Amino acid sequence: MQRLWAGLHRAGDLCRREHSPGCLYNGRDPRQVATAGPAVRHARAAIRTDLAMTPSTDSELLSRARFAEIPPEFEPTDTHPIRVRSRPMPAGWHTERHAHAWAQVAYASRGVLRVATTGTTWMVPPSRAIWVPAHVTHEVVAVEDAFLRTLYISESTVPPGLDTPRVVEVSNLLREVIAALDTPGLSAAREQLLGALALDELTRSEPLPLSVPMPNEKRLRALCEAVIADPTHGESLEQWASTVGASTRTIARLFRQELGVSFSQWRQQAILARAIPLLSQGRPLSHVAQELGYQSQSAFSAMFRRAFGASPRAFIERGAEHRVDNGEQDDEETAQDRDNSTGVIGL
Numbered sequence: 001m002q003r004l005w006a007g008l009h010r011a012g013d014l015c016r017r018e019h020s021p022g023c024l025y026n027g028r029d030p031r032q033v034a035t036a037g038p039a040v041r042h043a044r045a046a047i048r049t050d051l052a053m054t055p056s057t058d059s060e061l062l063s064r065a066r067f068a069e070i071p072p073e074f075e076p077t078d079t080h081p082i083r084v085r086s087r088p089m090p091a092g093w094h095t096e097r098h099a100h101a102w103a104q105v106a107y108a109s110r111g112v113l114r115v116a117t118t119g120t121t122w123m124v125p126p127s128r129a130i131w132v133p134a135h136v137t138h139e140v141v142a143v144e145d146a147f148l149r150t151l152y153i154s155e156s157t158v159p160p161g162l163d164t165p166r167v168v169e170v171s172n173l174l175r176e177v178i179a180a181l182d183t184p185g186l187s188a189a190r191e192q193l194l195g196a197l198a199l200d201e202l203t204r205s206e207p208l209p210l211s212v213p214m215p216n217e218k219r220l221r222a223l224c225e226a227v228i229a230d231p232t233h234g235e236s237l238e239q240w241a242s243t244v245g246a247s248t249r250t251i252a253r254l255f256r257q258e259l260g261v262s263f264s265q266w267r268q269q270a271i272l273a274r275a276i277p278l279l280s281q282g283r284p285l286s287h288v289a290q291e292l293g294y295q296s297q298s299a300f301s302a303m304f305r306r307a308f309g310a311s312p313r314a315f316i317e318r319g320a321e322h323r324v325d326n327g328e329q330d331d332e333e334t335a336q337d338r339d340n341s342t343g344v345i346g347l
Helices: 003-018 029-034 038-055 058-064 174-180 188-202 218-229 237-243 248-259 263-280 285-291 295-310 313-327 328-342
Strands: 084-088 092-101 103-110 111-115 120-124 128-132 138-142 146-153 167-169 212-213
Touching: 003 120, 058 248, 084 174, 084 188, 084 212, 092 128, 103 111, 111 128, 120 128, 120 167, 146 188, 174 188, 212 218, 212 248, 212 285, 218 248, 218 263, 237 248, 248 263, 263 285, 263 295, 263 313, 285 295, 285 313
Parallel strands: none
Antiparallel strands: 084 146, 092 138, 103 128, 103 146, 111 120, 111 138, 120 212, 128 167
């Protein structure tokens, strides 16, 4: 699947530079490929190749996953069931598909993460966190420069109700508890008390609608990957279906059958996921709305508010305010010094 991501991004860049009249990204009839530029042939070849080589089920992808190793001092144990690790992540940093024998909470005090689990892609905004249960296969990408604190939690310690991945709001209390756990020389008794409080806060944390479900069926998965790579273009379902050699009726049926939603509902989730890094970069809201294909800023804001219960700017600023109010810049610099001394960056 990485070949498809890379091929689509390269093809998309070429399309935009060449303004090719038959480009995949402007929804033209695929029969125009004979007269289209090299960008078009590149994009469609990427989809055809991936259709031929992508496993038909996520179980095949799971079989390729490996258990990730981390430095021993961060592994949870019976006496230390919760460990915390903090370090900076440069934009583009990526972990391959892997799993852990323990659960984890990845909290980015700044920057945006993209986490792909089996069947779902998640976007993690600044000052929010993602919960990943033990043995769940996942990969992580830093969409922009980020600072990450990860709690590694022994499977036996996890309370009921945390059996599926989710992106959650991080309360002020949870944020302070995570920072307190990231204190050198913490006593075992205090570590256990703080860990229990962190888990209790997690069970109360509000989930955020930042998941984009992914299908198993080859044609639908290729289409979904293409839309995620560039969800902002206004192609119809018929135009997207033609790129994977399927009828509109077939693709519409597969969306309902595999994902339980319509194409338009699924695409809105993809757009919301794409909006997070754009907003995090501080771009003007009118520019973000236009880039995401909305006719007006107010239409985009209304859609965003329906999903998150807050305006786009308030949603992003909420995280920024938490970071400033809690003095996390100093914490990051201290943690970065510790991380540089180990010379290890990982999840």
